[in-house]
Structure formats: C-alpha cells, structure tokens
Amino acid sequence: MRLALGQVEPLVGDKAGNLQRAEALAGQAAEAGADLLILPEMYLTGYALGREQTLALAEPADGPSAQEIAAIAAKHSVAIMYGYPEAATGGTEVFNTAGFVDSTGDRLLDYRKLHYFGDLDRDQFDPIPGEITASCCPVIPWRGWQLGVGICYDIEFPELARQLAVSGADLICVPTANMVDCDHVQELLLPARAVENQLYVAYANYCGADSVFEYGGLSQLAAPGGQQTLAGRGEQLLIAELDRQSLEASRAENPYLRDRLFQVAPRGAEMTANFPHSS
Template identity: 45%
Template structure:
C-alpha cells in the first residue's frame, strides 16, 4: 500500500485571529501541503477560533455542519486533500472541544469531541465527549481522532490500537512547560501501541498561554519522522503502512497482552 503523506500545520501563532483569518491561512497552507504531495493536512486544537478566547467562546462556536465546516470542505476539495481541524462545536446548548475530519472530496468523514478536558478554561466552557474511539478510512488507512490532553492517557491510545487505528490524529494546544509530552511521551505512545501519531500543536503566545510548538509525526518504531520548531511551521512526512505492518510483526506488545489481569483498570 502506498504511504499516506501527512502534513502538520503549526500556526498561525500569536494572538487569536478571526475565523476568517484562520480559514485564509488554512487555504494557503493547504495549497503548500498539496504541492508537497500531501493527502492529509492536520491543524491544531481550536484552530478556527484560536484557543485564548475566554468567555467569547459561546458566540464563536458552531455546529459540526456549520459555515466553518463548509469553508474547510471547499478548501479540501479544491486541493484534493483531507483536512482535520479543531473547532468549538455547538450541539443545542452544549459546547464541545471538537476535531472534524473532512475528506479530499469535501465530505465530512468524522467528528470527535474531546473526552479529557484540561485546565480551568476547558472545564469551565466545555462538556467532555463520551466516545473514546472515533475513526474513518482515508486512502485505505484507518484514521483515528483524539485531542491534546487525551493522548497523554495511554488507555486512550491503546483503545485506538485495539480498534484498528493505524494513524492517530491529535490536534493540540500544548503549553509550556510541558514540552516533555511532544518530545518524549508521543514517540513512546506510538511505540507502545504500535501506530503512527500525528500531533499538530499551536505556537507562540495567546493571552496567558504560551504554546510549545514541536509538532511531530511519531512512528511505531519509536522514531520521529518529522518535527517542527517553536514558530509557525509546516512539516510533511509519510505514514507508511508497510513499515507499520513490519513493526507490528516485530513488536509483540498488542498480541502479548493479558486482559484478564487488567480488570482492576475498569
């Protein structure tokens, strides 16, 4: 099977812009990603609105099929690549911190609501989602979705591995001083659960938050196939199904599990 070339968009950094600015930047970046041969572009957590929006959040949230989704669908179809992006989702009176995956034809493939909320801003404004594993198929690859803090719980990533996820997309707003997550935890998660993890972070300062950057594509052999710096960046690397198959044959973690011993975790 051919590799799935994946682009990670770390930006735009700094003070939150309008959704229009974010969409314009996404359109420019999608063209660059497509020119580099990417079939998938991953943007950061709450990409459409910015993260540090405080009490303005309810007025910025929209439904999963709202105008932002329509604009992203147009960008995806125009450039022939899938796009996953973070946004604040409104469902009735409830707000979720969500990521949506749009296919290269502009169709809506999957929508995931963050299950593990981090910090006062998120717990004050969002309701946690209740579905641990959300997946879609893209070019023959089983793609899964998590958001930021979710990936720091090994149970979440292992659940995806056991459900067949091969490439886990994680839009992120990782802040200083937690660089260890991007530098150490992500490669370990990919290794221990035998899958690829695409991790697209925010960068720069937004209000009281200072984001670390360091977006990466971690492979199941524990290596990092692409790594961004700390400023606006676009990095591209391949998710290789053949390498994943060989790594799973070599690394027997999944097959050697003994679930009957782990019942105390439930």
C-alpha cells in the same frame, strides 16, 4: 500516505483570518503532495477564549465555517483535520471538537475531546454527555489506513491510545494546543504511545502565544519504531511520511497488542486479565 502538519501561531477570535490561512496551508500541502493537512486544536477560533467568547464563536458541525473548510479541501484535493468549538443543543452547549473532511469535501468525522485540561477547558466547554465508552473513540477507514483522533490532553492518557489501537488504528491524529513548559509530551509520551501501540501519532501544535499561554511547537509524526519527524518552535508546515511496509514490519517485531494480558476497561470498571497468554 503523506501528512502536512500546520504549526502556526493562534489567531484568537479571527475565523475569517484562520479560514484564509487554512486556504493557504492547504495549497502548500497540495504542492508538497500531502494527502492530509492536520491543524491545531481549536484552530478555527484560537484556544484560550473564555466561556462567553467560545459560545459566541461556536458553530454546529455543518455550520458555515465547516462548509468553507470542505470547499477548501475539495479545491486543493487535500483532506483537512482541524479543531473548532462545536455548538450543540441549540447553542447552549459547546464542545472542543476536531472535524475531518476528506479531499472531496465530504465530512467523515467529528470527534469531541474527552479529557479536559485544567480550569480553562472546564470553564469553556461542557462535559461530554453520557458514559465514556469505546464508541467515543471511533476509528474510520481512509485511503487504506485506519484513522483515530485524540485532542491534545487526550493523548497523555494511555487508555485512549490503547483503545484506538485495539480498534485497529494505524494513525492517531492529534490537533493540540500544548504549552511551552510541557515539552515532555512531545519528547517522551508521543513516541511512547506510538511504540507501545504500534501505530503512528501525528501531533499538530500551536507555536507563539496568545493572552493566556505560550505554546511549544514541536509538532511531529511519531513512528511505531520510536522515530520522530519533528518541527521546531516557530511556524512551519511539517511534511511527514507514513510507510505501510515499515508499520507492518514493526508490528511483527514488537507484538505488544498480541502479547498484552490486560484489556482496556471502561471508566470505573476493573481491569481483567486476558488468559491464557497468547503465543
């Protein structure tokens, strides 16, 4: 599978501009032979909005912008994953969500960010309702691959990546808005997540700045062997390849999931040993 990671500067509050840019990026991704275009966290509106503007710009998962993204995907025969503020409960609640639309325009998944980063996330978005369980971390089949999602800060928690891995994920897609002073995520954590879980991690970040943050770029595809296909600091459409044969060879050489002693446990539960040790 071929991915296109859209590393762009945020257009804050400009849905029309972001949709127009998504059209151009989808066309470029199609020309490069990409199957899937991944765009950053809160791509539709920009990330640093504040509560009032986030609520004003939020749309339901099947809202007009979602329909336009679906039309763009179908027009260029490229699947699209993108971040947006999801309006829920009659518009009184809003979540930080990633939508996934396949290359025919069918909407296959909407994933809500679980781990909120700092005061801005907590001020802008409502808490995820109910207990956080494995059902909050779905894995879906697509074109012979198993896809999971995490949004930005989510991937910095090993439990989420491990939950997706034990659910069969081959690829974790991560729309993100990571700041320039947090390069350790791209340099250390992403290849670690890929290696320890024996899967690919695709990380699509912003670059440039808005009125609150400066973003670090360095979008990448981290492979299960630790290799990184890496973007720079500026705007770029990064093209990267997933290889099934390499994935299976790495899993045979590094059977971490088979050999682990502990299972992922729900929040608040004790970790339990998985004995006897498999051979």
